[in-house]
Amino acid sequence: MIRLFHVSDVHFGREDAAAIAWFDALVHAERPDAVVMTGDLTMRARRREFAAGLEWLQRLPVPVTVEVGNHDLPYWNLFDRFFRPYRRMGKVERMVERPIDLAGVAIVPLVTTARAQWRLNWSKGYVSRGALRRTLDLIAAVPENRLIFIAAHHPLIEADTHASAKTRRGADALDALAAAGADAVLTGHVHDPFDIAHDVDGRSIRMIGAGTLSERTRTTPPSFNEIRVADGRFDVVCRTMSPKPDEVLERERV
Template sequence: MTRLFHVSDLHFGAEDRSALDWFARLVTDERPDAVIVTGDLTMRARKREFAAASDWLASLGRPVTVEVGNHDLPYFNPVARLFSPYQRYRSVAQLVERPLDLKGVAVVPLKTTARFQFRLNWSKGRVSGSSLKEALSEVAEHRDDHVVLVACHHPLIEPGTRSTSRTHGGEPALDALARAGAHAVLTGHVHDPFDAAHHIDGRTIRLIGAGTLSERTRDAAPSFNEIVVQGGSLEVRHRFAD
């Protein structure tokens, strides 16, 4: 059995300290095999926010892998956003898209953030052809003997939550991932948890979204997902802070 804690949208700079402490206590008490963070470590991509996020993640004492969220790109500096968008990620660089040695489980990264888009709202998702190609290659490498979880920030299709992702290229990406043998896509961004099965060409792929541990809640209280993989099956439990 492999047990994972899937968390998202920590938003250091607008974090909920009591929710973070609650989650950290559960990690200490229950010792999951790994923690998967699907983006938005920070609120405004400030160095001090990344430093606080790095210290907190290190304090968990468990293997951690992190995806990049739209809030983790420079917000006030358009030049930095275009030419060095991930420079401030240095304090957690060793965790970004970090491969994890998990029994029977492969976590495959898929970048859905973009430094520039041909639309006004750059916070929404985008799957580029190159990012999808890399993810599909990794899925193919592991699909025969692993449960394959694809981790990205934006939901690939709309999950029916109050917030939206409007991910360009998301629907064909989901189709391709399902056909390639991925079992689930783990995301964040919308700040409310969800778990929905989609059936594509005879295959079933789960879309699993984590809530937030920040003050920026939507319809649900601060939460994270507990994911248990055993014998090829995948069980998800949304866990909410009181």
């Protein structure tokens, strides 16, 4: 069985130190096959926040891939945001959008952040044609007999969560990913877990959202998802830092 820990929205600068220690202990004790971090490593993209995030990522004794979230782009410095948005990431950049190929599972990145948009709220999701094309090219190169998980920051369609992503071109991207053979899209941003099955011409693709390890919780305590893959199938377990037991997320259908 392949086990992935899907974590998101750690928000160094507003991180929950107890939640991070809890997650670290589980990674070291259980040794999942990989950690998929779907964005918002930092709170305000400050150098010290990236440094703390890098130190945390380097402690994890398994392969890690990291997506860029809207909070990981410079917030106040518009010159940096437009012309060198990743300059502050330093060594974290080596892990950004890193495809991972495991026995039976391929993890493929999709960029859903934008330096600017034609709307006031730039924190919301956006899938550019170029970003989608790059992801589809990576999918085409995946060997046969692999489950394909897409790693992105913003949910491509809305989930029934307190926060929203309002991802532009997200529904079209989800349809294209399903047609290309993707099995699931792993995301964050809304700070609550979900598992939604979306049908496209008879093929099902799942939208899977992780919670947060930050102080900025919504309706769920600090949490992450464990994805268990066996015999070409997979289940999603939400693991929360709370007395209640781990919960297998029930798939909704849209």
